[in-house]
Amino acid sequence: MWLKVKRNILLNPGPATTTDSVKRALVAPDICPREKEFCEVVREIRNNLVKIAHGDDSYTCVLFAGSGTSVMDAAINSVTPPAKKIAIINNGAYGERMVKIAQAYNLDYVEIKYEFGAKINPSQVAEILKKDKDIACLAMVHHETTTGLLNPVKEIGKIVKENNCVFIVDTISSFAGIPIDIKDWQIDFMMSTSNKCIQGMAGVAFIICKKSELEKLKDYPRRSFYLNLYDQYLYFEKTGQSQFTPPVQILYALKQAIKEYFAEGGENRYQRYTENWKVLRQGLLDLGFKLFHEPEDESHILLTVYEPELPGYNFEAMHDYLYARGFTIYPGKIGNKNTFRLANMGEINTKDIKKFLKALASYLKSIQR
Ligand SMILES: Cc1ncc(COP(=O)(O)O)c(C=O)c1O
Structure with a gap:
């Protein structure tokens, strides 16, 4: 017998709304993660995550x-x-976070900087990599969750490889939501987490790696003890286990989320998200909202919306009004612009989006009385 869990519609960009079956997968018999039975669960998860990336x-x-x-x-x-140097493309808060990480480790980095939400200029990237032969790798974000902009990973991948560099891509908010072909896009290291478009619970993060590039890290400096990619890889390869205690129950939920991903199909999931995005986008325009990006630049996963210029409007009040009705919305992340964000990832559909738009319309009505 399962207790009924309230279903919330999360329109924040992850953790996302999950199925009841993913929630229930958290309740599993206690097990030591060093047991063979658990190593098999981990092995299957690792292999399936590679499959999802093609x-x-x-x-x-x-x-x-x-x-x-x-x-x-x-x-x-x-x-x-x-x-050697790492080049980092920064056109949003997550590109900026990569720069901060490079600074924290005192790495020699080249920042390719744009305004938050501005489009990357591939020929500028090519020029920088061509000129500075000390740049050995380039890192960028696929879906900049700061604004909902989709960056041109495949195009940049080609440039990165023409310049013999290693390609690192943050696909944290796009993996399993947008079909990604790790081989065709020439990605060497690609990061994501359990709690966004794969629709699991928060607590596990992963890097899908090209083995030949991973092996090269063997003799690189150990700049972190806990977060060293090569050591963690080696331990998994030798023992089938994580070096340090993994979040056991979160991994059971991830196993279930992966099963549900394959049952839905990657293309179908992208189509469902795209339908959510279309209905949300049109509904917002119909209510008089203005949007930050043009549709052709958007990820189909998140919208940045300008706040309305209405006398009684207040983001907190709007948030609380919607939260009380089961919808979670998210503040904006662009410094000097008054925006908020709505993501449409997770186990939600166009019916949920329409209900949300109704609730939003009734909030707007309530402040205009
Ligand atoms: C593109 C991207 N990169 C990195 C992160 C950071 O993830 P976390 O907040 O789980 O540390 C996020 C979170 O939303 C993200 O969207």
């Missing part, structure tokens, strides 16, 4: 206990070679 045997997946930032940290501190 990788083959030349790729592997390394798990860490932590949020998305833990794997951004692990990738940057472990993949940058000694006495």
Whole structure:
């Protein structure tokens, strides 16, 4: 007998709304994570995450206990070679976070900086990589969750490889939501987490790695003890286990979420998210809201919305009004602009979006009385 759990519609960009079956997978018999039975669960998860990225045997997946930032940290501190530079494209808060990680480890980095939400200029990136032969790797974000902009990973991947660099991509808020082909896009290290478009619970983050590039990290400096990618990989390979205690129940939930991902199909999930986005986008325009990006630049997963210029409007009050009705909305992340964000990832559909739009319309009515 299961207790009924209230279903909330999370329109924040992860953790996302999950199925009841993923929630229930958290309740599993106690088990020591060093048991063979649990190692098999982990092995299957690692292999399936590679499959979702359309990788083959030349790729592997390394798990860490932590949020998305833990794997951004692990990738940057472990993949940058000694006495070489890392180039980082920054057109949003997550690109900026990668720069902060490079600074925290005192790495030699080249920041390719744009305004938050501005489009990347691939020829500028090519020019920088061509000129500075000390740059050994380039890191960028696929879906900049700061504004909902989709960055051109495949195009940049081509430039990165023409310049013989290693390619690191943060696909934290797009993995399993947008079809990604790790091989075709020439990605060497790609990060994501259990709690966004894969629709599991928060607590596990992972890096899908090209084995031949991963092996090169063997003799690189150990800049972090806990978040060293090569050491964690080696331990998984030798023992099938994580070096340190993994979040056991979160992994059971992730196993279930992966099963549900394959049952839905990657293309179908992208289509469902796209339908959510279309209905949300049109509904907001119909209510008179203005949007930050043009539709052709958007990820289909998140919208940045300008706050309305109405006398009684207040973000907190709007949030609380909607929260009381089961909808969670999220503040904006662009410094000087008054915006808020709505994500449409997770186990939600167009019916939920329509209900949300109704609730939003009634909030707007309530302040205009
Ligand atoms: C693109 C991207 N990178 C990194 C992160 C950081 O993840 P976390 O907050 O789980 O550390 C997020 C979180 O929303 C994200 O959207």
